[in-house]
Amino acid sequence: MNSLWSYLQANHAQLGRWTVATLWLSTAPLVTGLVAAVPVGWLASRNRVAALILLGGTGALYTVPSLVMFLTLPGLLGTRILDPINVAVALTIYSVALLTRTVTGALSAVPADVTGAATAVGYNRFQLLIAVQLPVALPVIAAGVRAAAVANVSLVSVASIIGTAQLGQLFVIGTNTGSLTPIVLGLLLFVALALVIDLAIVATARILTPWRQAATR
Amino acid sequence: MIQFDAVTKRYPDGSVAVHEFTLEVPTGQITVFVGPSGCGKTTTLRMVNRMTEPTSGRVLIDGRDLTAIKATRLRRGIGYVIQNAGLFPNRTIVDNVATVPRLLGQPRRAARRHALDLLSQVGLSAELGARYPAQLSGGQQQRVGVARALAADPPVLLMDEPFSAVDPVVREQLQNELLRLQHDLGKTIIFVTHDIDEAIKLGDHVAVMRTGGTLAQFAAPADLLTRPADSFVAAFVGRDRGYRALGFARADSLAVIDEQPVRLGDPMTTARDRQRDGWVLVVDTDRTPVGWLSPAGHRLDDTIAAAHLNLGGTLARRGESLREALDAALSSPSGRGVVVDEGGRLAGTVTAAQVLDGVKARAADGLARSARQGGRG
Secondary structure (H helix, E strand, C coil), X not given: CHXXXXXXXXXXXXXXXXXXXXXXXXXXXXXXXXXXXXXXXXXXXXXXXXXXXXXXXXXXXXXXXXXXXXHHHHHHHCCCCCCHHHHHHHHHHHHHHHHHHHHHHHHHCCCHHHHHHHHHCCCCHHHXXXXXXXXXXXXXXXXXXXXXXXXXXXXXXXXXXXXXXXXXXXXXXXXXXXXXXXXXXXXXXXXXXXXXXHHHHHHHHHHXXXXXXXXXX | CEEEEEEEEECCCCCEEEEEEEEEECCCCEEEEECCCCCCHHHHHHXXXXXXXXXXXXXXXXXXXXXXXXXXXXXXXXXXXXXXXXXXXXXXXXXXXXXXXXXXXXXXXHHXXXXXHHHHHCCCCHHHHHCCHHHCCHHHHHHHHHHHHHCCCCCEEEEXXXXXXXXXXXXXXXXXXXXXXXXXXXXXXXXXXXXXXXXXXXXXXXXXXXXXXXXXXXXXXXXXXXCXXXXXXXXXXXXXXXXXXXXXXXXXXXXXXXXXXXXXXXXXXXXXXXXXXXXXXXXXXXXXXXXXXXXXXCCCCCECCHHHCECXXXXXXXXXXXXXXXXXXXXXXXXXEEEECCCCCEEEEEEHHHHHHHHHHHHHHHHHHHHHCCCCC
């Protein structure tokens, strides 16, 4: 415990930068991925052929091993191998893959009574999505976002192997110097980070769905 | 006016839901589509707001072909009520009701204020406005569904089995309130149900549909009961149709017999003196009937109490239908049916024989009338 504390004190500036970088690397792709997954998932929820192609395609993307993705993206994007953009793009692809399925399922699960009534009062397709389907599907989408968030945080640590500057470096340092302290510290920080992001998603979903709290009172 | 002009709905698999259906729906009245499941009544209804497009034929509103009107615009001008209300779970009751006015561009505050008025019109308190649909009972949700359909004051209301999912007591309340609302509003309503009793109670006109999506008969409820067009309609309308047709025969001319009632708390000896055929009617202090008493078998030094009463008889309102009067007579332990006035106070009694005389007189009238009309349908 003492060694953890002294390690923290000695490296707090570096650790602070790494924490911010890790937080950024795991959440920005999540947001981008969700924004992309909504229209794709919407298309898939409306049309069976589109669903087959889109869900099959994004599913296949998810099976590409992360290390392969980190190493091939610089070639495809023309970026340097150490550029954190590579990690961000890779995680965005994984987030889209995970969340497209989530969004498709969540939109399809909106009761037919509700979408039928919305159509009958004169919503067009876009209004129906924004004003009715997405709000009603939000709890299910939030659950999918939580799963994707935790997956992202753990994948960021893998990216340390290719040398991006973030908390995963603690594992590299620990391995290279044969010291357990940075490894344990890294573990604790990653768990804490995952917990904070998870709680933030849960809180956001709660604020956005007051009707669910009211229903269970 | 809504017109169905030889509409047919055929699905890609070849099945036909509606076949060459032609009907003019009277403006400002309730028209009920009734029939067994699979008769195409809901499919036909959904053609009016273009939720379903006919394969052939046309639907016209005031002479205009519906396909000439943009679907979203058309729908904002037609109220729609469905079985489980279909409220938006993520919106408060008030915002559910304000949906269409908001879509039409009304400011939020004005739309909400109007929504609160509508809630009271459908018999809900304004406090419910801030709640969410999941916090309401099924019957309350259905009322909100009606309020939402009325919010933009559309001339046409489509109702697709709106009361089938609620219990019988609530259903009857909702039916009565729909009739009361319609009395004030005079909308053109198409109401779909599989329940012939509901159709007869609510409809100014009833369209009976048969499996395969064709019209079997279009008539006023009383005509449907007394003159079914064919054996399908006769069977669908059911066994008790003769009795139920009496529901449309007003009992205006029915004379009542004076009844010598006793009051709760009177001595049993009074009951013995006033009894007729072994029974005496008991009323409370403002002459509201409370039950029948058979003085035999009770101690004469007793006073009359609620525990002594037989509560079997139903009450008939004076001037209402012969069916009510007959039911009161048949259900009464004394054979005398209790008739009450508008205030629910005792007006007198009638016997089944008296009601049947009324039925006979009416049948003779009816025969004379159809002879004058030359047997016209």
